Amino acid sequence: MSQIPVEDQVAMTMNNDEIADATSESNPVDSCSDDFEFFTKIGLTKLQEPSLEHTIIKASFCTGIGDQSELAKKINIVAIHKNSHSSRSREARADSFQVFAKAVADKCGGDANLKYGWYGASRNEICEIVMHGFSWCNTAAGNRYSISLSPAKFAFDSVLSSEADENGLRHVLLCRVILGKQEVLTANSNQFHPTSPEFDSGVDDLSAPRKYIVWSVYMNTHILPSYVISIKTPCLIEGSQGFLEANTIKPNSKWEKKITRKQLIERMKEIAGHQAVAAIVDLFAKKENEGSSSSSSKGEAGAAKGR
Structure with a gap:
């Protein structure tokens, strides 16, 4: 299956041919790692670090948390697993994704607006998503009406919504997303479908999106889980401050001092x-x-x- 580029935020210039070469080359993979049996037993394959595919995904994640920041230096990428869509049901979901991507592209003048988005959750939830797809019961989904993903350059947001497992590892999904034409949704919106047939997905801000919002009716046709990134982070407390030194902590909300x-x-x-x-x-x-x-x-x- 052809792949789209991990977006421009990666610290290298990529085009469709480069990412296609990276994902179709005979990359060495390890499908028998005892440390990650919970992933390999559901059909995920572990990418070996020297491969180009591993390098590209790692670069995308590091760029999304601030390539040269103190935070990036403290987060260790332990493993990257690829969803090869090996089972019949997963292969069918991948084929369905391609069909819907083409349909949206036809509707939008040839551009389906395909992007990569990050989704952080518990390890068990990620395994459930890989095996069976998204559900409105997913605890990290936001609400029962939609699924929220972070754009490629905001991988940090997905880390905050992830949960540490018994080994102290956190896991985030990198998904391909069909966005098509987007409409702005307000926070805590109960909207579960587009307001008009011309729209395909939602977003919190059209000019500078921090959230890609896919309605529940599209969550298993417009989102395709592609990779699982497993990371080791510093001790985390509520919010981003858990990653930062005391002297670097500062408010990071755009609403700072905007309300009484x-x-x-x-x-x-x-x-x-x-x-x-x-x-x-x-x-x-x-x-x-x-x-x-x-x-x-x-x-x-x-x-x-x-x-």
């Missing part, structure tokens, strides 16, 4: 409900008071001791 505290609380009430937010505020106020009381007691005790 009152607006934030009102928005939280809309999402979580008034009672839940009130309970959280009360809990933090109580902890703050306990902390103040404890500090005061220690101060008084110290003063008494000094006398």
